[in-house]
Amino acid sequence: MPRVQRSPPTTPLAETHRARSSPDMTDSQKESESDFVNRTTRNQPNKRLRPDFSPENPADPQSFEEKIMNMLTTWKKEQDKMLKSLSSDILEVKQQNREIQKSNSEIEKSIEYINKEYENMRQLIGNMEKDRAEQCTYIAELERKVLDLQNSxxxxxxxxxxxxxxxxxxxxxxxxxxxxxxxxxxxxxxxxxxxxxxxxxxxxxxxxxxxxxxxxxxxxxxxxxxxxxxxxxxxxxxxxxxxxxxxxxxxxxxxxxxxLPTSMRKLFYEAHCAVNPPLELLNLEPSNALSVNSVNQFFANIGNNLAQKYINRPTYQSKPTDKSSPPDSLALLPTDESEVATIIFSLRRDAAAGWDGITAGLLQQCSNRLVPIIAHICNICIESGKFPKVFKRAIVHPIYKGGNRDN
CATH class of the missing domain: 3.30.70.1820 (L1 transposable element, RRM domain)
Structure with missing residues (x-):
């Protein structure tokens, strides 16, 4: 059996009646109160009744407002307390900030004073170092004079x-x-x-x-x-x-x-030991070139070694001898800029130029530029055992010394 949808019957619009309310309605025309209540109750849906403690209960309309006021008052007190505490903290922070600024100002003044004292101290130390160097030179001169006086x-x-x-x-x-x-x-x-x-x-x-x-x-x-x-x-x-x-x-x-004085006795002893070659020089190296290099190294450094032992002053450090040089190399020791400069300035300025036309005077005038280059080239030639052909060129002028010119 099909389901039947039931709905209330529609009321035709034409049958709708409108009425006006009149203040002078007779009592007979008024509906009874019980009929109105019954009709209202019947037309409205059923609702759950509010309890007595509901804030909207018309029986106690002031309780909700009092609670709200109490809650707002409590919240205001808490906020006032928090604001007061926050204000106190802000004042304390401001006070600390002023103290920090004051401390920073004092620190800046202290740093400026320290910097000023540091500059004065550095200048004083520089002057003291200069005076010390002068005093050391003066003391060395006095020691030399005392030594001469002792010898005399x-x-x-x-x-x-x-x-x-x-x-x-x-x-x-x-x-x-x-x-x-x-x-x-x-x-x-x-x-x-x-x-x-x-x-x-x-x-x-x-x-x-x-x-x-x-x-x-x-x-x-x-x-x-x-x-x-x-x-x-x-x-x-x-x-x-x-x-x-x-x-x-x-x-x-x-x-x-x-x-002899103590210092002269020490010098005499070192010189005595230096002129006696050590027994290690008698040991032959694997090759003749290395043996010759070791002997040359010993005798070439006698003066420097003696000066280093006797005089406490820095000396020029030359390059060490390369004992791994080729067997067919010349038994020559590496040179340095000081030796090259000494040789150049020992040349006579009026000496004749070589096949390249470079005079001794030109070498001496350009020594600041040429000495490092010449020393480097010479060391490369000594280490490799190979010399350029231009180094082997020369102009030879035979000079008649006497005797038979035809022989």
């Missing part, structure tokens, strides 16, 4: 070393030792020719040298020459020793030498 005060002084020390030694006993030593080497010296005699200061258990000062320099030279002649052709055990001057027991060698 000791022109006729000798040292007798390794003589056994004796407790409570007197000047007379030392004079006797000097005379016995001179007589042993056949240098006749008497007591009247000795101006002064003493032992150098030092530890008592050591055999400190005896210093003897003669009246004249010829007497000193005679004693030194006699000492060298006495030890020249003798065996080690027969050279001048304590037995020659009357000491018994184990014989100890005695050395007679010129009395």
């Amino acid at each position: 005060c000791r022109p006729a002084t000798i040292e007798i070393r390794n003589v056994p020390f004796k407790e409570a030694e007197t000047s007379k006993e030392l004079t006797s030792i000097v005379i016995k030593t001179c007589n042993a080497i056949q240098a006749d010296v008497n007591e009247s020719q000795i101006r002064d005699v003493y032992r150098l200061p030092g530890k008592k258990e050591l055999n400190r040298p005896i210093v003897a000062e003669f009246l004249t320099v010829p007497i000193k030279n005679k004693v030194l020459g006699a000492s060298r002649a006495f030890n020249k052709d003798r065996a080690t055990k027969d050279k001048l020793n304590t037995g020659h001057i009357g000491y018994t027991g184990i014989q100890k060698p005695i050395y007679v030498a010129e009395h």
